[in-house]
Amino acid sequence: MTDRALAVVRAGALTTVQDRGRPGHAHLGVPRSGVLDGPAAALANRLVGNTPEAAVLETTLNGCSVSPRSTVTIAVTGAPCAVTVDGGPVAWGAPVRVRAGSVLDVGPAVSGVRAYVAVSGGLTVEPVLGSRATDLLSGLGPAPLTDGAVLPLGPPGRAHAPVDAAPQPAPPAELLLRVALGPRDDWFTPEAVRLFTSRTYRVSPASNRIGLRATGPALERARRAELPSEGVVLGAVQVPPDGTPVVFLADHPTTGGYPVIACVRRADLPAAAQAAPGTPVRFLVARR
Amino acid sequence: MRVLPVGEDALLVEVSSGEEAQALHAELLRRRAEGSLSVGEIVPAARTVLLDGLAEPAGVAAGLTSLALPPVPPPAARTVEIPVRYDGPDLADVAAHWGVPVREVSRVHAETAFRVAFCGFAPGFGYLTGLPARYDVPRRPTPRTAVPAGSVALAGPYTGVYPRSSPGGWQLIGTTDLVLWDHARVPAALLSPGTRVRFVPVAPAVTETATATAAEPAV
Numbered sequence: 001m002t003d004r005a006l007a008v009v010r011a012g013a014l015t016t017v018q019d020r021g022r023p024g025h026a027h028l029g030v031p032r033s034g035v036l037d038g039p040a041a042a043l044a045n046r047l048v049g050n051t052p053e054a055a056v057l058e059t060t061l062n063g064c065s066v067s068p069r070s071t072v073t074i075a076v077t078g079a080p081c082a083v084t085v086d087g088g089p090v091a092w093g094a095p096v097r098v099r100a101g102s103v104l105d106v107g108p109a110v111s112g113v114r115a116y117v118a119v120s121g122g123l124t125v126e127p128v129l130g131s132r133a134t135d136l137l138s139g140l141g142p143a144p145l146t147d148g149a150v151l152p153l154g155p156p157g158r159a160h161a162p163v164d165a166a167p168q169p170a171p172p173a174e175l176l177l178r179v180a181l182g183p184r185d186d187w188f189t190p191e192a193v194r195l196f197t198s199r200t201y202r203v204s205p206a207s208n209r210i211g212l213r214a215t216g217p218a219l220e221r222a223r224r225a226e227l228p229s230e231g232v233v234l235g236a237v238q239v240p241p242d243g244t245p246v247v248f249l250a251d252h253p254t255t256g257g258y259p260v261i262a263c264v265r266r267a268d269l270p271a272a273a274q275a276a277p278g279t280p281v282r283f284l285v286a287r288r
Numbered sequence: 289m290r291v292l293p294v295g296e297d298a299l300l301v302e303v304s305s306g307e308e309a310q311a312l313h314a315e316l317l318r319r320r321a322e323g324s325l326s327v328g329e330i331v332p333a334a335r336t337v338l339l340d341g342l343a344e345p346a347g348v349a350a351g352l353t354s355l356a357l358p359p360v361p362p363p364a365a366r367t368v369e370i371p372v373r374y375d376g377p378d379l380a381d382v383a384a385h386w387g388v389p390v391r392e393v394s395r396v397h398a399e400t401a402f403r404v405a406f407c408g409f410a411p412g413f414g415y416l417t418g419l420p421a422r423y424d425v426p427r428r429p430t431p432r433t434a435v436p437a438g439s440v441a442l443a444g445p446y447t448g449v450y451p452r453s454s455p456g457g458w459q460l461i462g463t464t465d466l467v468l469w470d471h472a473r474v475p476a477a478l479l480s481p482g483t484r485v486r487f488v489p490v491a492p493a494v495t496e497t498a499t500a501t502a503a504e505p506a507v
Binding site: 023024025135180265 | 294295298300302328329331333334335336338340341406410412413452476477482
């Protein structure tokens, strides 16, 4: 192993390697995968001088600790958290120089869910179908991080961005998701559509990279028939038999047999990735 | 044909049969190949084809309503032969659903010309059509927590082959050693929508069959 590598000291609850995913294979049953909070990951890469497609780490709620084998630049973005190097506080949302052998710790999320950790040179684990993303639905890409794992790094690119800090949206106190109804809103009663678009739901702790589960009023179906499997898109709001909506995120299945009542605007999905369990959620009908 | 808008940049095109969906899929692939359709993903399914990542969904939708489907899908480029040992633990149940002796299940299945209608559930998992409607079977009342990779299975109007071990509720009728999905291979998926498939029975070695049967889950 060369010294262009990153050792995992503390893997955290769920830390995965992510990039912009592997779109274009849905017809083979391959999910798109990739970072859930695209703007945060892109910012982290820019801060350390990486190109936007470089692979980063995506943490879940309680961060992680890593130690580079050579001196690198690291930036942590996404969910706000305490960042330390060898126990001393350093900046969140800004490039940080980390010497070979030092330990950078990404603390628990103060708010939000997922922090992004970009390392100069990017993580260069073996790509699968053109992407290094970990897909938790189908198991493609590298396994989630474990303590002691070592990840290869690419050669550092340009000099890191000449900024001290970059503005980032705060994780949502209330998640407002603009939706276009359909394609299967006619499978629900008018009352169910009214409830869906007017009541407040909450983010369920059972949410994951596959979907954001919303607890709240159950949505009653007008049609009891079984829906033949059909292709589903990122942001689709699928309603399983228990009647509670699931917003499909990056690792969503490519086809599904439960009706999709509405689809969330692409621009609102990064905020969904940062909505902690318990966050109020409202679905607002927007014009296409 | 119904064209349903999906979110900002996708369309779900709904037709009335699986055959029409296959014909529509073939026509949409042809249009993409000739450059008259620009789209990120074309995802066929049971009665629909999803077009995802359209620059101008409204324009595409308007063009689709006047589409005259070719009656029969053009022949697929290739046929995949899947060697199979008809040794699945649900053979007797499937025979009972079909109302035939157990040995008839493998004969009917191996004589059927299948076609991959669509993929989903897992990378490389194809939903194969071809069996007449009278051979539809329900899923198992209780899904298995682990179906072995290579299991050849039936559910509803479909045949499928599990590309890897996973939970599943389909009726298991056989086993293949063929690797359905290998991401280090090009192409990774042996089966893609439109591929023609034949199941070729191979005689099980006596000892192997005994081992395979003993290893099956109890449910």
